[in-house]
Amino acid sequence: MAITATVAITGMNAKPDNPGPGLAVARCLREDPEFQGRIIGLSYDALDPGLYLEEYCDAAYLLPYPSAGDQALMDQLQHIQTQERVDVLIPCLDAELPGMVRLRPALEEMGLRTFLPDGEQLRLRNKDRLPELAEMAGIQCPEIKPVTQAGFFYQCQEEGWSYPLVVKGVFYDARIAHTADEAAEAFRKIAAEWGYPVLVQRLIQGEEYNLTAVGDGKGSLLGPVMMKKMAVTDKGKAWAGISIDDQALLGASESLARAIQWRGPLEVEVMRDTQGNYNLIEINPRFPAWIYLSKGVGRNLPMALLRLALGEEPGEFPDSRAGTLFIRHAQENIVPLAEFEAIVTRGERRTGAAAPTSDTRLQSPDNSQQK
Amino acid sequence: MSSENIPETKPDPLPSVDTLRRLAVSESGFVFDPSTGHNFTVNETGVTLLRLLQKGLRLDQLLTALAEEYDGDPREMERDVLEFAGQLREHVGA
Numbered sequence: 001m002a003i004t005a006t007v008a009i010t011g012m013n014a015k016p017d018n019p020g021p022g023l024a025v026a027r028c029l030r031e032d033p034e035f036q037g038r039i040i041g042l043s044y045d046a047l048d049p050g051l052y053l054e055e056y057c058d059a060a061y062l063l064p065y066p067s068a069g070d071q072a073l074m075d076q077l078q079h080i081q082t083q084e085r086v087d088v089l090i091p092c093l094d095a096e097l098p099g100m101v102r103l104r105p106a107l108e109e110m111g112l113r114t115f116l117p118d119g120e121q122l123r124l125r126n127k128d129r130l131p132e133l134a135e136m137a138g139i140q141c142p143e144i145k146p147v148t149q150a151g152f153f154y155q156c157q158e159e160g161w162s163y164p165l166v167v168k169g170v171f172y173d174a175r176i177a178h179t180a181d182e183a184a185e186a187f188r189k190i191a192a193e194w195g196y197p198v199l200v201q202r203l204i205q206g207e208e209y210n211l212t213a214v215g216d217g218k219g220s221l222l223g224p225v226m227m228k229k230m231a232v233t234d235k236g237k238a239w240a241g242i243s244i245d246d247q248a249l250l251g252a253s254e255s256l257a258r259a260i261q262w263r264g265p266l267e268v269e270v271m272r273d274t275q276g277n278y279n280l281i282e283i284n285p286r287f288p289a290w291i292y293l294s295k296g297v298g299r300n301l302p303m304a305l306l307r308l309a310l311g312e313e314p315g316e317f318p319d320s321r322a323g324t325l326f327i328r329h330a331q332e333n334i335v336p337l338a339e340f341e342a343i344v345t346r347g348e349r350r351t352g353a354a355a356p357t358s359d360t361r362l363q364s365p366d367n368s369q370q371k
Numbered sequence: 372m373s374s375e376n377i378p379e380t381k382p383d384p385l386p387s388v389d390t391l392r393r394l395a396v397s398e399s400g401f402v403f404d405p406s407t408g409h410n411f412t413v414n415e416t417g418v419t420l421l422r423l424l425q426k427g428l429r430l431d432q433l434l435t436a437l438a439e440e441y442d443g444d445p446r447e448m449e450r451d452v453l454e455f456a457g458q459l460r461e462h463v464g465a
Contacts, residue, residue: 207407228408244408276464322405323395 003303005037005310006084008112011092011286012043012050012060016330017233019289022092023050028295028302030056035303040084046343052335054351059084062347066099073099074106076347081110083350088113088309090265090302094171097122097285115309116264117215117285124260125283127168127199134280137255139270141280142204146197153183156200166201169194174236176203201281206273208281209246210238211253212288214305214314215262221254223299223317227290230325238290238328243297245322252278265305290326297321385456388427390463396421404463411462416441420455 007029011022022041029035041050041057044065051060061080064072080086089112091100100107101119108114124133127144134141147153156165167186168174171194177183187198213224226249231240253268267284287302294301297320304314342349395403400418403410413421419440423433434449441448 209408230408242408245405246407323403 001312002034002036003306003310005087005306006040007037007088007090007306008040008042008080008084008086009057009090009092010042010063010096012041012057013045013048014050014289015048016328018235018237019328020048020050020092021287021289021291022090023053023056024289024292025090025092025287025302026050026056027292028300029306031295032300032303035306037087038084040080040086042080046340049333051343051349052333052339058351060343060349062343066095070099070103074103074110077107077112078110080348081112083348086112088306090114090305090309091116092286094284094286113309114264115214115305117217117260117262121260121262122285125262125266125285127170127201127282128197130280130282133256133259133283136259137252137280139252139255139280140277142202144199144201147187147200148197150184150187152200153177153180153187156180161200161202164203166203168199168201170197170199174201204271204273204279204281206271206279209244209249209270209272209278210241210288210290211249211268211270212266212291212294212301213253213257214265214301214308215257215260216308216314217261217263219258219261221257221262222314223294223301223304223320224250224253225294225297225299225301225320226250227293231327238326240325240327241290241293242326243293243320243322243324245320248278252280256280256283265301293324293326296326297324384453385424385430385433386459386463388425391421391425391459394421394425394463396425402462407464409462417455420452421459424456424459 009022009025011020013020014023026039026041029039038058039056041060042063043051044063046062050057063076089107091097101116101122104114104116123129128146130144131141164176164178165183166174167177167183167190169190173190173194175186177186190198209226209228211224211226213221216222226244226246227241228244229238229241233239249270252270256268264285265287267288269282270278271281272278291301298318299320307314339349393404393406395405396418400413400415401410402413402421423436428436433452434445437448438445
């Protein structure tokens, strides 16, 4: 059945080395023959590419950074709601999830439907609680420890840690450190960007595999799609990948979903070590940036999520096609100055409403003189 | 327990049939493992060998089948097959 809902999607920061998932989610919806609704792109920076891609976003708005507080976010969402009458909100960034989950009742009161986990489910998959969750699900997980001082890295070998190890932010960023100096440097950079605590995780040598799906909130995973990275950016993000069908990875992910009764989109990241054992590395509470592969294998997960948020059945999931590749590419999008101006000055771009507030046609001094 | 009590068993030189049967093998020699995402290429003889292995032939059956199709010294053929099996194990992990 056709869907005519208006959907707001965050995470339009589709940057080449570390893209947010929002644009890929929008693309999945836009290209589904049953989606006939509108898409509103939401982001935090005026240079986020998705804000300007009219083929995927009918309108775009800036949101205040989470540090501005709940009220600032609610005020902007209320403004957007007045303008656009949004039916469903799909948050796509880790850092905004705690706030969105906390504000869910207020969002629903505003008419914004979501399909999100509750606060406890979200906390259970926090990076510093992964070993606890992995034990509940019966899979291996490398030891993780919160660190608040760089001095730890010069004494950690006394506590049984060895190099190389992984230094991670609570929400983003992970760097492999081979020496105490490298670890301390990574610690300072991550703390400056993402705050404390910084996490240290034992390094597992092996190959990374990922799974994305939608948890139904009753312990089942809907439409799982698995992928092996084939090429990565300098930040370790997938630049090319291939769909796979690995029953062991699927079984481990289903155990995790059962253990936390996950509701909403998720990405499970595991490392298969040299003995073939799976080690849980992260569970992300949102779709991954490679979610367009789900449409590529015939399981359009953003569409399934949208249906669930609207209270509908998610639809059938055909067999996922192992051996389907994705390869990213970067290209330039030409943006008229008036549209950039609209985002910078008003924080929004609306179809047919991007007219400049002033004459922004630039003229060279020579041209001016000729006039 | 002394080593005399341990029965002498030779490890199977061929990868497991279950592992081999999951492989997608194209006529061009492109091989894809849908479980791990790994891919590799083999030559025409490799395609023939892989297809026979996927049928579950034992080493002696495999050598007989190959002898019917190819001329050559049987001992050299066995050595080549075992080398191919070793390379396959490296690619598919079993």
